[in-house]
Amino acid sequence: MLALNYLREQTQDAKDRLSKRNPKYVETIDTVLAIDEENRKAKAEMEKNQSEANGLAKRIGELMKSGDKAGAEELKAQTAKLKEAGKGLEERSKQLEQELFDVLVSLPNTPHESVPLGQTAEENITVYQNGDIPTLAEDALPHWDLIKKYDLIDFELGAKISGAGFPVYKGKGARLQRAMINFFLDQAIAAGFTEIQPPLLVNAESGFGTGQLPDKEGQMYHATVDDLYLIPTAEVPITNIYRDVILKEEDLPIKNVGYTPCFRREAGAWGAHVRGLNRLHQFDKVEIVQIAHPDQSYALLDEMVIHVKGLLEKLELPYRILHLCGGDMSFTSALTYDFETYSAAQGRWLEVSSTSNFESFQANRLKCRFKNKEGKNQLAHTLNGSALALPRILATLLENNQTPEGIRIPAALVPYCGFDMIS
């Protein structure tokens, strides 16, 4: 949620930036400002009324104390009118407040000035590419066939137990998953992150804090009996640790990492290119999350990019980094880099990490602040990145590393899984 102050004081800047996502937001900003002005007027009126009522109440109290019952009764009669007026004013103010809130939460984050213009994924800009794209043999298999061949994952079994998109990892498939999780966690810990094991179900407040609610309600599994949501990413519980928290400036940046399964309904997303591990309802991910001082958040974003690059290089996977354009960025992000690995048998780039700076957009929803040097509470910046999401890494790894003898495991993972070949 954008800060109202910002929209009021830097209206043109907000309009310019949001236009990068969609020009229609210029109008929305005007609507916000109009409602805000009306709201402030209504509030002033209500406060004046309330102030009078408070004054009368106080005087009645004094009269009662001094035993002047008649005088008190006289004043009581006067309060009736104020009370009546107050009710209407309060209702009006509440309604405007709600309207303002509704419009305000419908505004996405303002893109950073470096964000490329564009509306679709085709307009994202490749800012970096690394690693050789392997040339596979004629009879190279896509990962869903390799999985069957080596009995690593059973999709049908998962479908029986749960439904489509809930794979059952078996044997070396399961061990490789565990190896990657530990590898990613250890790498993050070595980079200064603190490991967190958060709850996997969160309440609606947490869903709102990081921006999944209300606009992405349909994407999360909702346990309605207890009104809890299954997390779509560890970002939600880990960032919400800092909801309603005022941090000390010297505590920043806070660096956390967590491994969690992620649950996504992916409503409406099923179509082409979703075979095998490409898109799942449940998958594993290691997520890094930072709470930062606004002055350093972009430097920290760069650090996170370097961290993710390091992971992909240690896994010996060809990858590229995309600077997402305004139209393709998520609702909450100010700047996002997507990492994609090249899955050679499918001949496709697969997104394996999304690394973003949310600036104060989430912090404003979370009320995550720090006391600055002037002793004032200031919104922090939040950042996060996948480091990494497992299924597509696995898909790429299986496809790219297939040999007639079996699937070669990258050296970095061998100590973690205890084998160097799947055959």
Next chain:
RNA sequence: GGAGAGUUGGCAGAGUGGUUGAAUGCGGCGGUCUUGAAAACCGUUGAUGGUGUGAGCUAUCCCGGGGUUCGAAUCCCUGACUCUCCGCCA
């Protein structure tokens, strides 16, 4: 799941329906004293919004929501959470 108790400022903890945004203690900050520090003493110390150039004024906030009342931290209803006891259980 059953019964009971509780939730107050950074922390601890008091609170009578009527100048209580809230005693007191600790902590924090400033000062006196000191060569310096400690101790002691004095003062100060919540958040958010509105308004004003500013001192200020004003509204809201004592777990959340609703109600009673001229007036609610205080009374009533409801929800969440915590603790104790009992039951069940990995």
